Amino acid sequence: xxxxxxxxxxxxxxxxxxxxxxxxxxxxxxxxxxxxxxxxxxxxxxxxxxxxxxxxxxxxxxxxxxxxxxxxxxxxxxxxxxxxxxxxxxxxxxxxxxxxxxxxxxxxxxxxxxxxxxxxxxxxxxxxxxxxxxxxxxxxxxxxxxxxxxxxxxxxxxxxxxxxxxxxxxxxxxxxxxxxxxxxxxxxxxxxxxxxxxxxxxxxxxxxxxxxxxxxxxxxxxxxxxxxxxxxxxxxxxxxxxxxxxxxxxxxxxxxxxxxxxxxxxxxxxxxxxxxxxxxxxxxxxxxxxxxxxxxxxxxxxxxxxxxxxxxxxxxxxxxxxxxxxxxxxxxxxxxxxxxxxxx
Amino acid sequence: xxxxxxxxxxxxxxxxxxxxxxxxxxxxxxxxxxxxxxxxxxxxxxxxxxxxxxxxxxxxxxxxxxxxxxxxxxxxxxxxxxxxxxxxxxxxxxxxxxxxxxxxxxxxxxxxxxxxxxxxxxxxxxxxxxxxxxxxxxxxxxxxxxxxxxxxxxxxxxxxxxxxxxxxxxxxxxxxxxxxxxxxxxxxxxxxxxxxxxxxxxxxxxxxxxxxxxxxxxxxxxxxxxxxxxxxxxxxxxxxxxxxxxxxxxxxxxxxxxxxxxxxxxxxxxxxxxxxxxxxxxxxxxxxxxxxxxx
Numbered sequence: 194x195x196x197x198x199x200x201x202x203x204x205x206x207x208x209x210x211x212x213x214x215x216x217x218x219x220x221x222x223x224x225x226x227x228x229x230x231x232x233x234x235x236x237x238x239x240x241x242x243x244x245x246x247x248x249x250x251x252x253x254x255x256x257x258x259x260x261x262x263x264x265x266x267x268x269x270x271x272x273x274x275x276x277x278x279x280x281x282x283x284x285x286x287x288x289x290x291x292x293x294x295x296x297x298x299x300x301x302x303x304x305x306x307x308x309x310x311x312x313x314x315x316x317x318x319x320x321x322x323x324x325x326x327x328x329x330x331x332x333x334x335x336x337x338x339x340x341x342x343x344x345x346x347x348x349x350x351x352x353x354x355x356x357x358x359x360x361x362x363x364x365x366x367x368x369x370x371x372x373x374x375x376x377x378x379x380x381x382x383x384x385x386x387x388x389x390x391x392x393x394x395x396x397x398x399x400x401x402x403x404x405x406x407x408x409x410x411x412x413x414x415x416x417x418x419x420x421x422x423x424x425x426x427x428x429x430x431x432x433x434x435x436x437x438x439x440x441x442x443x444x445x446x447x448x449x450x451x452x453x454x455x456x457x458x459x460x461x462x463x464x465x466x467x468x469x470x471x472x473x474x475x476x477x478x479x480x481x482x483x484x485x486x487x488x489x490x491x492x493x494x495x496x497x498x499x500x501x502x503x504x505x506x507x508x509x510x511x512x513x514x515x516x517x518x519x520x521x522x523x524x525x526x527x528x529x530x531x532x533x534x535x536x537x
Numbered sequence: 538x539x540x541x542x543x544x545x546x547x548x549x550x551x552x553x554x555x556x557x558x559x560x561x562x563x564x565x566x567x568x569x570x571x572x573x574x575x576x577x578x579x580x581x582x583x584x585x586x587x588x589x590x591x592x593x594x595x596x597x598x599x600x601x602x603x604x605x606x607x608x609x610x611x612x613x614x615x616x617x618x619x620x621x622x623x624x625x626x627x628x629x630x631x632x633x634x635x636x637x638x639x640x641x642x643x644x645x646x647x648x649x650x651x652x653x654x655x656x657x658x659x660x661x662x663x664x665x666x667x668x669x670x671x672x673x674x675x676x677x678x679x680x681x682x683x684x685x686x687x688x689x690x691x692x693x694x695x696x697x698x699x700x701x702x703x704x705x706x707x708x709x710x711x712x713x714x715x716x717x718x719x720x721x722x723x724x725x726x727x728x729x730x731x732x733x734x735x736x737x738x739x740x741x742x743x744x745x746x747x748x749x750x751x752x753x754x755x756x757x758x759x760x761x762x763x764x765x766x767x768x769x770x771x772x773x774x775x776x777x778x779x780x781x782x783x784x785x786x787x788x789x790x791x792x793x794x795x796x797x798x799x800x801x802x803x804x805x806x807x808x809x810x811x812x813x814x815x816x817x818x819x820x821x822x823x824x825x826x827x828x829x830x831x832x
Binding site for chain 1: 551552553554557558559561562565566690693694696697698699700724725728751752753754755756757758759780
């Protein structure tokens with residue numbers, strides 16, 4: 194182990210993904226995997242990583258420069274509290290926690306200590322969604338009147354093993370915990386704060402204790418209204434797709450992970466600005482190391498840049514980091530959606 | 538053994554479209570039919586293409602069974618790309634990293650895995666990979682395979698973690714045991730070239746990587762990738778030449794085709810579902826019909 198490492202807490206699927214990508218940036222010998230399972234540590238040691246059993250042991254031995262938290266969501270709060278308490282900058286996978294009270298406590302701890310803490314809302318780093326936010330903020334198509342947002346995919350199916358935490362919303366499973374944070378963070382980031390949630394309906398297809406699909410309506414404080422649909426058990430799709438259809442004063446646009454289309458734009462008063470934003474979004478930025486999509490690389494580059502790796506400078510066209518306060522806002526919205534579902 | 542100057546790819550058959558999720562969904566549904574895939578392959582074959590590069594997706598089992606049964610497309614060479622990463626990623630989601638390792642060992646037979654693992658520990662890394670490759674390549678039985686490529690998800694993963702034994706084992710097994718050309722798909726061309734040529738010391742490896750006028754997925758930069766292609770230390774296949782339709786500069790693409798030797802490009806890989814687009818692209822890459830360059 195070298196003097197300063199970045200620790201990945203949790204050796205599951207997301208831990209593996211972060212570990213491989215991070216190794217592409219700083220080398221496997223500078224990545225420390227922390228997992229309580231001996232079998233998992235053996236697998237990662239075999240892949241060339243240094244391993245450790247607990248956060249306490251890692252902090253005790255020193256040399257941890259930053260941490261990426263990829264444990265099951267139920268343990269995020271506990272791990273974050275220890276790391277932030279020790280002054281370690283963190284990137285935590287989404288959602289922040291499963292409990293608004295715990296998320297609020299973390300937000301307060303971050304505010305009091307000033308430790309940098311980023312949340313893994315990775316879709317913020319996709320060019321098309323960056324362009325959507327720029328179009329909304331610039332007002333080049335006028336005010337937003339309403340929007341439809343959806344995230345669908347085939348993350349689970351009839352043969353999926355959903356007897357564990359993935360099929361239990363209380364443990365962080367289900368489509369609202371899995372797809373919800375990504376989609377809802379984009380809704381908040383692009384259209385502003387939400388003041389009311391209504392008409393929520395959930396449907397369970399395969400998960401024993403969670404919704405596999407959910408429909409809801411959001412009222413934003415600025416008057417914008419949104420219709421939301423999430424479905425992580427849509428077998429017609431090969432992989433997940435997040436889509437927005439946005440109605441402006443002067444036109445309608447359709448946006449997904451890879452494209453932005455002007456559906457009806459009869460009159461554009463700032464055509465130059467609109468064209469500039471769209472042309473910048475057409476080809477995603479190149480990254481220092483590509484593993485599974487530019488958005489994952491850019492998210493990591495943003496984290497590295499913010500903890501002092503100056504070679505990974507970010508620009509406004511590469512994306513905007515989500516912080517703990519954004520994670521708290523999403524957790525609050527998920528809680529409000531659950532409350533709305535109960536009312537129905 | 539080598540590959541043709543033009544290679545037909547299969548993104549359209551699997552519903553992969555980097556520029557539009559709607560097109561991706563439509564293609565995914567359209568090519569769930571074996572006949573539709575065979576029709577499109579027929580268009581490519583009739584145009585003159587003699588190499589088909591594909592991912593080992595279960596969708597092809599029926600397609601290849603039909604091609605073998607009916608002796609379709611004589612002279613067409615097959616280039617499987619392994620593994621179909623999405624399949625394994627879904628398994629890891631369901632089972633976790635350790636559960637996935639156990640389930641894979643169980644599928645392959647614990648005894649086989651134990652003996653091949655001991656082979657790996659004593660320096661015969663190819664034995665374990667060979668076992669995995671055998672399973673992945675079952676669908677190509679009876680087909681004339683010209684090469685086997687490692688998908689970028691697997692190759693870039695192994696490269697990030699400096700798993701030289703895995704890449705060396707793959708290359709040795711494909712070349713030594715299967716007797717065909719090993720190749721590597723990457724989204725990080727320069728690093729891949731250095732890793733393969735300098736660290737693992739593979740001579741003139743076949744590398745398939747993005748190369749297009751828009752710089753789409755040419756990491757870390759367009760200039761960097763152009764430079765590493767032009768060293769000619771590797772045999773390069775240029776893919777995503779049309780940037781998934783994001784930025785089709787016909788003049789520049791034609792210029793790349795005309796200067797391919799100097800730029801370090803041996804072959805062009807592209808996928809399309811329309812007969813006219815396949816013919817037009819093939820003719821352009823083969824430098825035919827230079828008077829009619831429209832795509």
